[in-house]
Amino acid sequence: MPRVLAFDVNETLLDLKALDTAFEDLFGSAAPRGPWFAQVLQLSFVGGITGSYVDFTTAQRAALQMIAERQGVSLSEQQIDATVALMTSLPPHPDVPEALGRLAATDLHLVALTNSVQDVAEQQLRNAGVRDLFAKVMSADAVRRLKPAPEPYLAVAAAFDVHPGDVRLIAAHSWDVTGALHAGCKAAFLRRPGAVLSPVGPQPDLVAGTLTDLADLIVRRDCR
Structure with a gap:
């Protein structure tokens, strides 16, 4: 039975739609925001597959440059810095504070497990008003292997001195769920709008x- 709940942060807990105004200012439309985050993930995953580690902030900056080139827009370093900095002030989805508070009141341990670098992750959760609900904030950057590689999930198990099967990941990303399951953890999929599970491989x-x-x-399944 899981004893630790590991929450993904970006999109699962925090709403990236808050970046839409910034993307409208840069590109005249919020539409590139989705492709930008997909490009961030692609750069991160390629870094992991090739053994050339790319931290999440570097991936965000590079992806913004790539999207700008694709859009035929020239961005200054200041514009890139300002846009990436907005990742630290994303609001939580409306259902997040109450649900986290309920789970934090159980005997389960809550940890944030994110690909964001540590200082960004801490700022994100503090600015969203939910940092105190987590026993730990853990960045995959600490093991220099971003999710969905197994090392970040196994690091959570090690931090709480439990078996991987005692960790449950909660995420709105199918790739994150798949990574956790392959690492031996349990998983719960949060079906945010537009999020779908892969039909390939183990299922949460x-x-x-x-x-x-x-x-x-989770309370019905995992609480004693």
């Missing part, structure tokens, strides 16, 4: 459309 045992509903399932 818990799925819900809101964190409120997912918290209900």
Whole structure:
């Protein structure tokens, strides 16, 4: 039975739609925001596959440059810095504070597990008003292997001195869920709008459309 709940942060807990205004200012439309984050993930994953580590902040900056080139827009270093800095002030999704508070009141340990670098992750959760609900904030950057590589999930198990099967990941990303399951952890998929599970490979045992509903399932399944 899971004893540790490991929460993904970006998109799972925090709402990237808050970046839309900045993307409208840069590109005249918020539409490139989705492709930008997809490019961030691609750069991160390629770094992991090739053994050439790319931290998440570097990937965000590089992806913004690539999107700008694709859009035929020239961005200054100051514009790139300002846009990437907005990642530290993303608001939580509306269902996050109450659901996290409910889970934090159980005997389960809550940890934030993110690909964001440590100082950014701390700022993100503090600015979102939920940092105190977590026992730990852990960045995959500490092991220089970003999710969905197994090392970040195994680092959570080691930090709490539990078996990987005693860790449950909660994420709105299918790739994150797959990574956790392959590392031997449990997983719960949060079906945020537009998020779908891959039909390939192992499947999570818990799925819900809101964190409120997912918290209900976790309490029934994982709490003693």
